[in-house]
Amino acid sequence: LYERGFDGYPATVRRAEITKGSRSAGWRWIGEADSLPFSQPPIVWFPNRLDIDGRTCWGEFQQDRDVLDRINTTILQRLVITAMQAFRQKMLTGLPLKDENGAEINYDGMFPADPAALWQLPAGVALLEGAAYDPTPLLMATKDDVTHYAAQTRTPLPSLQPDAANQSGANTEMVWAGHIAKCLDRMSTLSEGWEEVVQLGFLWKGETER
Numbered sequence: 001l002y003e004r005g006f007d008g009y010p011a012t013v014r015r016a017e018i019t020k021g022s023r024s025a026g027w028r029w030i031g032e033a034d035s036l037p038f039s040q041p042p043i044v045w046f047p048n049r050l051d052i053d054g055r056t057c058w059g060e061f062q063q064d065r066d067v068l069d070r071i072n073t074t075i076l077q078r079l080v081i082t083a084m085q086a087f088r089q090k091m092l093t094g095l096p097l098k099d100e101n102g103a104e105i106n107y108d109g110m111f112p113a114d115p116a117a118l119w120q121l122p123a124g125v126a127l128l129e130g131a132a133y134d135p136t137p138l139l140m141a142t143k144d145d146v147t148h149y150a151a152q153t154r155t156p157l158p159s160l161q162p163d164a165a166n167q168s169g170a171n172t173e174m175v176w177a178g179h180i181a182k183c184l185d186r187m188s189t190l191s192e193g194w195e196e197v198v199q200l201g202f203l204w205k206g207e208t209e210r
Contacts, residue, residue: 001074005039038203046193048186052202067149071142078138087113091128154178 005011019026032078036042049058053072087210092111099105112120121127143161156179202208 002041002043003033004041005036009039010035010037011039011041013041036204037206040200040203042200042204044193044196044200050189051063061153064149064153067145067152071145071149074138074142074145077103078135078142082135085133088130089134090130092125093128094122094125095111096122124128154182 002015003014004013012035015030016027018029019028047057048060049060049063050056090111092112095105095107097104106124111117119127146160149155149156150160156176177206
């Protein structure tokens with residue numbers, strides 16, 4: 001815990017630890033407070049993606065989570081469907097419903113879905129299987145969402161899709177212009193924080209003039 005120093009007094013820092021009791025958890029101080037060689041606590045604010053109010057900050061991907069959720073959901077659905085293709089529905093047509101004595105035939109457990117199972121079918125019985133799954137629509141949907149994410153975050157598409165080579169020269173220049181503007185924005189909002197870090201380093205060494 002840092003406490004700012006006032007009227008020329010140095011800042012102090014105290015350490016604490018979490019204590020777990022039988023009913024609730026708490027904390028306690030460890031040792032005495034230590035003095036710092038300057039009055040400012042060594043905590044620097046880095047305002048990433050600062051809002052227009054000058055106080056609210058956003059994570060780099062916080063406002064784009066809806067697109068990321070769509071991408072992750074589509075990938076999960078494709079993996080699940082691909083795994084379930086090993087258990088496609090099988091159908092038998094032409095099976096007799098009764099034996100030679102007129103009793104109903106119970107087919108439960110007669111045709112196990114096992115890779116090593118062998119089925120002996122009577123003459124005239126046809127085996128059918130569900131149609132194979134084509135993952136192309138889900139793959140194209142994921143690529144479209146990635147393209148939308150790149151445009152929304154001003155990220156060059158080749159860095160997200162290495163095969164995105166079918167872009168015109170003007171489109172490429174426009175994408176990189178947006179990326180450069182994004183980098184300049186981050187530099188302008190984060191540079192003051194790094195300057196303060198360097199200033200604290202000089203103060204820690206006792207160099208107050210710089």
